[in-house]
Amino acid sequence: MNTLSNHRFLKMNGLGNEITVLDLRGSPHVVSAAEARAIAADPRSRFDQLMVLHDPVSPGTNAYMRIYNTDGSESGACGNGTRCVAWAMVADPIMSRPTEGLVLETKAGLLPVTRLSNTVFTVDMGLPRLSWNEIPLRDPYPDTRAIAVDTQIPEHPELQNPSAVGMGNPHAIFWVKDAESYDLAVIGPKFEHDPVFPERANISFAEVVNPDHIVLRVWERGAGATRACGSAACAALVAAARKGLTGRKAKISLPGGDLVIEWRESDGHVLMTGETELEHEGFFSPALFAGAA
Numbered sequence: 001m002n003t004l005s006n007h008r009f010l011k012m013n014g015l016g017n018e019i020t021v022l023d024l025r026g027s028p029h030v031v032s033a034a035e036a037r038a039i040a041a042d043p044r045s046r047f048d049q050l051m052v053l054h055d056p057v058s059p060g061t062n063a064y065m066r067i068y069n070t071d072g073s074e075s076g077a078c079g080n081g082t083r084c085v086a087w088a089m090v091a092d093p094i095m096s097r098p099t100e101g102l103v104l105e106t107k108a109g110l111l112p113v114t115r116l117s118n119t120v121f122t123v124d125m126g127l128p129r130l131s132w133n134e135i136p137l138r139d140p141y142p143d144t145r146a147i148a149v150d151t152q153i154p155e156h157p158e159l160q161n162p163s164a165v166g167m168g169n170p171h172a173i174f175w176v177k178d179a180e181s182y183d184l185a186v187i188g189p190k191f192e193h194d195p196v197f198p199e200r201a202n203i204s205f206a207e208v209v210n211p212d213h214i215v216l217r218v219w220e221r222g223a224g225a226t227r228a229c230g231s232a233a234c235a236a237l238v239a240a241a242r243k244g245l246t247g248r249k250a251k252i253s254l255p256g257g258d259l260v261i262e263w264r265e266s267d268g269h270v271l272m273t274g275e276t277e278l279e280h281e282g283f284f285s286p287a288l289f290a291g292a293a
């Protein structure tokens with residue numbers, strides 16, 4: 001019998017970004033790519049990101065998170081999912097454990113979380129990575145505010161020179177006049193797989209409405225078009241501020257709702273604030289994992 005058979009999960013969302021939370025603290029099991037894809041294939045547990053909790057690694061942290069995309073690949077960051085995990089760890093009657101302050105960890109670093117109200121959380125997403133080798137990019141750009149991509153879309157010659165930012169995962173941001181006018185399913189995968197991004201990239205189309213407001217559409221690496229992407233919102237605000245298009249704090253409007261992002265002057269950390277929602281709990285059917293190694 002697979003370890004995950006009959007295991008409890010929470011189906012949540014952060015602004016419509018579909019998140020499944022699985023608590024494996026106390027277990028040595030590491031979810032495989034095939035298991036992640038099997039969980040994604042069931043309508044009750046389907047996700048854009050699967051957030052798996054493991055026992056804490058670094059001192060002073062409450063849990064270590066592994067983050068899986070729909071295709072089974074792993075990411076170092078997921079802003080919306082981190083808020084959902086934070087909710088589960090302070091409010092779910094089974095997962096939560098008493099704690100003063102909450103610090104989560106991923107392979108990309110530490111994520112301190114603050115609860116503002118029942119369902120609203122601020123995540124300290126840490127320092128943005130702005131140098132080409134940290135993002136990472138293939139070529140040694142001295143300035144990542146505008147890079148060149150290999151991909152050309154003949155119908156959209158304006159899609160040139162995105163900004164690149166790492167938030168624990170790679171992001172490229174194209175600056176556009178109308179973010180709604182792009183067919184993400186057609187254009188997104190082309191840029192996601194552009195050879196300039198050795199680890200692929202999350203691809204955003206950003207429309208700066210005014211210095212306090214950006215409208216954003218995101219094609220996510222390994223997951224496709226989603227209703228919201230927290231780390232992309234952080235990357236877009238940092239890139240916009242670096243280009244002088246916005247200040248260091250702005251509202252980012254995504255199809256699923258708004259996030260407030262601040263690139264804090266004092267220490268350069270990026271703070272993301274937004275809603276979480278619990279949809280239902282469930283238990284994985286053993287049949288899901290037949291054939292998943």
Ligand SMILES: N[C@H](CCC[C@H](N)C(=O)O)C(=O)O
Binds near residue numbers: 049
């Ligand atoms: N939806 C997530 C991002 C997932 C990132 C993932 N698609 C990748 O980097 O592979 C967020 O709210 O930040």
